[in-house]
Every structure is written in structure tokens, then in C-alpha cells.
Amino acid sequence: MNIGTSGVKDNPALWLESIAEIDPDRPLMRIPGGKSYSYGDVADISGRFAAYLSRCGVCAGDRVAAQINKSPEGFMLYLACLHIGAIYVPLNTAYSKAEIEYFIQDSDPSMLVCVPESLNEITAIANKFNVPVLRSLGVDGEGTFIENAIKCRPADFIPFTGKTSEVAAILYTSGTTGRSKGAMITRSALAHCARILSDIWHFTPGDILLHVLPVFHGHGLFIAANTVLAAGAQMIFTKRFDVDEIIRCLPDATVFMGVPTMYMRLLKHPGFSKNICDNLRLAVSGSAPIMRETLDAFREKTGCTILERYGLTETLIVTANPYDGTAVQGSVGLPVPGVDVRIVDIETGQELNNVNKIGKIEVRGPGLFKGYWKNPEKTAEEMRSDGYFKTGDLGKFDANDYLFIVGRDKDMIITGGYNVYPKEVEIAIDNMEGIEESAVIGLPHPDFGEAVTAIVIANRESQSSEADIIAVLKDRLAKYKCPKKIIFVDSLPRNAMGKIQKNTLRQQYETRYQ
Incomplete structure (x- = not known):
């Protein structure tokens, strides 16, 4: 058990509070070129957010859906939900309108928080599905949520005192049927994951995590940020993955967590060297397989071994x-x-x-x-x-x-750390006029690990080009789900039972991106 959380129950919300009480000035988050937040600051602001959620009628067990950009305030919204027992539902900012409609209808949130620039479009969705409260929250802390929440007192909420087996978050994970499923993650699961990782990776309050991952994903929220809280450590909290910014921040970091694509882009940067990694004691890769060449190149360049780990949304670590x-x-x-x-x-x-x-x-x-x-x-x-x-x-x-x-x-595809199930993309393609059938596969890609690729049979009258199909898909699917290439064929290989042989297709086109 780490120093910062000794004696605290397995409740992630209390880890923050316990440190804020004994050491309120301890640094927690630093934004490159921007603000810094201590444990006391984050406890105060997340307490105000919790009070505002309560004022808006959000109770324990209610869902709070958030399609917002990565920001300190967005992370504090998640903590506020933990404070009162609300269920946090983070949504990828790349989701299309149709996808958001499905998630809102399915999760039935008591509050929906979106970025200010999409407020008009999201208002129509909120009204369609009778969402009681809609607020906005921007990457720089602007928006109607902050404007109202900051006026509340941080103690004006009733802390959650229920069972640790209660649900803390719902993360949507794609399914082979083409419809996403909401995985219910409990408070005890979050606590177990963070404490275990803090222990086995020897986190201490002196550690500084360079946090470059999105926080609508379990990797960035539960594996990375929660582990920092469990250890009483701190993080450099970037708002996006910007290689130049990462290079500037690495000298101050002791821990780095990323997906394989991030490591590959770092290795290609001319400013990446052993000197800027002198303080780095731990590098972790997850969410997708990492190539041997990347592991070797990183070790040779920095002297630090990337530790691979394995987990799923449904299992955490x-x-x-x-x-x-x-x-x-x-x-x-x-x-x-x-x-x-x-x-x-x-x-x-x-x-x-x-x-x-x-x-x-x-x-x-x-x-x-x-x-x-x-x-x-x-x-x-x-x-x-x-x-x-x-x-x-x-x-x-x-x-x-x-x-x-x-x-x-x-047949899940992992591209740039994101999961894509072919069935969802195939349904979108097959519903297009002039398309008879499609098979979506993942092919080796030097940057993304795997590239979403569609093998398509078009009917003879179809005038659809590769660009036409991709343009339509960009309106229907998140960008990372869209195929990087469309390959037109006359037929698809099948077995005796009529099932498409995707292994044959992968072998046939495996060098397409090389």
C-alpha cells in the first residue's frame, strides 16, 4: 500500500480526499504551458462539480454521459461522479451523430455534457431522448457546466456510502453484431486495478506520469490516471498526443504509458534521444500488440524496456x-x-x-x-x-x-490502440446503394499497427469509387473505424459452408501498406 493512501478504503474517490486533507499542496496535474493543480485544488473543484451534479438532480446510480475533449475539468467531472455515486459514461469524441444517438438512447443519462461547439447538434439529440440536463464543457474549461458548477460550495453534496460493488462507469465496447455494448465497471474493480498496478510497477508519490492517452478509454482513465491517484503521485496532463510536446515534457517524466502507435511516432522524431529519457524509469504499452522492432528500437535508443501488459474493458488489468x-x-x-x-x-x-x-x-x-x-x-x-x-x-x-x-x-481490428469490429463497418458499407457485399479486415500497418481495410463487391451498375465510399462512411462512423483503403473485387473466398475466408484475404493483401 502506498504512502498517500494508507488506511483509506478501496474507494478511488477517497484517495484524492485523503491526500488533500494531509497534504493539499502536493502537485497532482500540470498542463504543459498552462495551469497546475494540487490535490487540494482538484478536491475543491471536483467537490464543486459533485455539488452541481446533485443540484441538477443527479443521484447515485444515475448516468452522466460526457462527449468532451480531454481536459483537467473533464477528469474532475469523472471524480465528481465517483463522489456522489453517479455512473460516468465517457464517449469518444470521434463518434458520429448516429452513434451518439444510440449511446444516449441506450444509457439514458440524467445529464449529458458535450463540447460547446457541438451544443446545437447535441441539443437536438438530448431533446429527442428526453435527457433532463444538457451542459457544455470545453477543452480550456469554458462552457455552461463550469459557469454554474464553480458557484457551488465543494461540501454541498452527500458523499456516496454505498457498496463498492456498485457500478462506477459504463464504457461502450464494440460487438461482433455491430452494436456496441456498455460494460459496467464497478468501484471495487477500479480500486483493484489501480492498487495492483501501483504495487507491481513500484509507483511512489515522487513519480510523474506523462499522461498522453485519451480519457474516454479505460487505458487513459483507469490504467493511467487512477494509478496516479492510488500512489499519491502526479502527472503531466497533455490535452492531446502531440509528438513535439511529448518530446518537451519527457525530461520531467518518470513514467510513460502509451499505445504502440505513440511509441513508433516518438522513435521517428528527430528530437527523441536517450538524454530526454534520463528520468524515465517505466514505459508501458497496451491496448494493441507492439512490434518487436519497436521494442528493440526503444530499448536501444533509451536503455529502457517497454513493459507490455494485457487487459480489456471488461476485465481491466x-x-x-x-x-x-x-x-x-x-x-x-x-x-x-x-x-x-x-x-x-x-x-x-x-x-x-x-x-x-x-x-x-x-x-x-x-x-x-x-x-x-x-x-x-x-x-x-x-x-x-x-x-x-x-x-x-x-x-x-x-x-x-x-x-x-x-x-x-x-475478428476485431486494433488500429492505433482503438478497437474496431468489422461487422459494424461491413453493415455500413453493405447498406450503401450499389454494394453487394463487403469483408472488412485488419492489415499490417507501420504506424497504426493494423489498418482497417474493406474488400468490396460492387454491382455492375455501381459508380461508387473508393473516395465515395470512404466519404459516406465518415458521416456514419468514427474516423478511426473508416477503412484506409477500399479494394474492389469480383468475388470473395468462401469455405464449404459459405463463410468468407478472411484469413485468405489477410494473406492476399498483407503487404498492401508496406
């Missing part, structure tokens, strides 16, 4: 390479304390005890989600009776219990 001991290249590490991981036979579902035997990865532990929001059927489908969750990933253990991810049972 599962495995991690150890800070002390051997970090095995190509492996996502060992199961973290308290988490059980097993490999089961792809066909029978029986547990495999053989070393290097590939099977489906299943996970059980205190970080597991509570289920899918308003979707008990899907929850039951993905959970086993003995408490294990079916991850959909394929993997194997070596003789020393290090886990290796070898593929995905489902």
Missing part, C-alpha cells in the same frame, strides 16, 4: 510484465495478483494445461465487470458458470506462466 524480474519480449506478462487466467480448448472449452498450447483466453478476478448494461443475454453468453469471462482472444502460456497473445477468436 489481466497480466503485466514485471518491473522486477524478467520482462519477456513478445509476452504480455504474468497474471497480476488476484486474477486467474486460463486457456481453454477452442472446440471443447475444456481447460488446457499444456505449455505452448494455443486456446481461448478466459479471465476471472476482482477487476471483472458486472455485466453488459441492459443486456443480460449477452452477459450470460460471455460469462461461464464458474465466474470466468470469455475474452475472445487466443493465447498460450510458456513454461514460466508468461502469457502470449497469438490472435483473436473474434
Whole structure:
């Protein structure tokens, strides 16, 4: 247990409060070229936000949906929800109007917070689905939420005193059916994840995390920011991933967490050198597989080994390479304390005890989600009776219990750290006039890891070009889900049962981006 949170219950909201009481001037967040916030500052402002949520009628268990840019105030809105027991629902800023409509209808929030520039468009959505309160919050702290919340007193709310098994957040994760599912993350799961990572990666109050990740994603919010709170540490909080800015900030950082794309872009920057990484003691990669070339180049350039870890929205942290001991290249590490991981036979579902035997990865532990929001059927489908969750990933253990991810049972694509399920993109393409069928696959890409690529059969009368299809998709899908290339074909390879053979397509086009 770390110094800053000794004696505090497993409640992330109390970690902040406990440090603010004993050491209010301790730094927590610094914005490059901007403001700095101490633990006392963040406790005060998030308390005002909590009071304002309560004044607006938001109660424990109510949802607060937020499609906002990364900002200190946005992070404090999340903390405010923890204070009163509201359920925080972060939404990717790249989501299209149609996607936002689905998330608002499904989550049924008591408050919706958006960026000021989209207020008019979001107002129509809020009215359509009878959202009681709509407010705006900008990247620089402007907007109607701040204007009202800052007037409240930080003590004017009733702190949440319910069970730690209650839901703290709902994160939407794509599904193979094309519809996103809301994973319900509990307060105890958040606490377990942050405390475990703080311990195994030896976080101390003296650590400074260079926080470059988005906070609508579990990696940036639960893996990175929560771990800082659990350790009583601090972070340099960038509003976006800007390589030049990262280069300027790295000399002050002791910890860096990123996705493979970020490491690749750092390595390409002429200003990236060992000198600016002299204080860096820990570099972590997650959310997507990282190439061996990237691992080797980073170690050669900095002398620091990138530690890979593994987790999902539904499980939070599962495995991690150890800070002390051997970090095995190509492996996502060992199961973290308290988490059980097993490999089961792809066909029978029986547990495999053989070393290097590939099977489906299943996970059980205190970080597991509570289920899918308003979707008990899907929850039951993905959970086993003995408490294990079916991850959909394929993997194997070596003789020393290090886990290796070898593929995905489902055809999910990971591009730049974001998950894309082909079915959702295929539905959008197949609904276009003149399109007979499509198959969406991920192909190796030197920058994004995988590139979303659509193999399309158009009918003879179709005049649609690659540019036409991509332009339509940009109005219907988040930008990262849109194919980087459209490849027109006359037919798609199929097996005897008529199923499209995507492995054949991946092999056929695997060098398309090389």
C-alpha cells in the first residue's frame, strides 16, 4: 500500500480526499504551458462539480454521459461522479451523430455534457431522448457546466456510502453484431486495478506520469490516471498526443504509458534521444500488440524496456510484465495478483494445461465487470458458470506462466490502440446503394499497427469509387473505424459452408501498406 493512501478504503474517490486533507499542496496535474493543480485544488473543484451534479438532480446510480475533449475539468467531472455515486459514461469524441444517438438512447443519462461547439447538434439529440440536463464543457474549461458548477460550495453534496460493488462507469465496447455494448465497471474493480498496478510497477508519490492517452478509454482513465491517484503521485496532463510536446515534457517524466502507435511516432522524431529519457524509469504499452522492432528500437535508443501488459474493458488489468524480474519480449506478462487466467480448448472449452498450447483466453478476478448494461443475454453468453469471462482472444502460456497473445477468436481490428469490429463497418458499407457485399479486415500497418481495410463487391451498375465510399462512411462512423483503403473485387473466398475466408484475404493483401 502506498504512502498517500494508507488506511483509506478501496474507494478511488477517497484517495484524492485523503491526500488533500494531509497534504493539499502536493502537485497532482500540470498542463504543459498552462495551469497546475494540487490535490487540494482538484478536491475543491471536483467537490464543486459533485455539488452541481446533485443540484441538477443527479443521484447515485444515475448516468452522466460526457462527449468532451480531454481536459483537467473533464477528469474532475469523472471524480465528481465517483463522489456522489453517479455512473460516468465517457464517449469518444470521434463518434458520429448516429452513434451518439444510440449511446444516449441506450444509457439514458440524467445529464449529458458535450463540447460547446457541438451544443446545437447535441441539443437536438438530448431533446429527442428526453435527457433532463444538457451542459457544455470545453477543452480550456469554458462552457455552461463550469459557469454554474464553480458557484457551488465543494461540501454541498452527500458523499456516496454505498457498496463498492456498485457500478462506477459504463464504457461502450464494440460487438461482433455491430452494436456496441456498455460494460459496467464497478468501484471495487477500479480500486483493484489501480492498487495492483501501483504495487507491481513500484509507483511512489515522487513519480510523474506523462499522461498522453485519451480519457474516454479505460487505458487513459483507469490504467493511467487512477494509478496516479492510488500512489499519491502526479502527472503531466497533455490535452492531446502531440509528438513535439511529448518530446518537451519527457525530461520531467518518470513514467510513460502509451499505445504502440505513440511509441513508433516518438522513435521517428528527430528530437527523441536517450538524454530526454534520463528520468524515465517505466514505459508501458497496451491496448494493441507492439512490434518487436519497436521494442528493440526503444530499448536501444533509451536503455529502457517497454513493459507490455494485457487487459480489456471488461476485465481491466489481466497480466503485466514485471518491473522486477524478467520482462519477456513478445509476452504480455504474468497474471497480476488476484486474477486467474486460463486457456481453454477452442472446440471443447475444456481447460488446457499444456505449455505452448494455443486456446481461448478466459479471465476471472476482482477487476471483472458486472455485466453488459441492459443486456443480460449477452452477459450470460460471455460469462461461464464458474465466474470466468470469455475474452475472445487466443493465447498460450510458456513454461514460466508468461502469457502470449497469438490472435483473436473474434475478428476485431486494433488500429492505433482503438478497437474496431468489422461487422459494424461491413453493415455500413453493405447498406450503401450499389454494394453487394463487403469483408472488412485488419492489415499490417507501420504506424497504426493494423489498418482497417474493406474488400468490396460492387454491382455492375455501381459508380461508387473508393473516395465515395470512404466519404459516406465518415458521416456514419468514427474516423478511426473508416477503412484506409477500399479494394474492389469480383468475388470473395468462401469455405464449404459459405463463410468468407478472411484469413485468405489477410494473406492476399498483407503487404498492401508496406
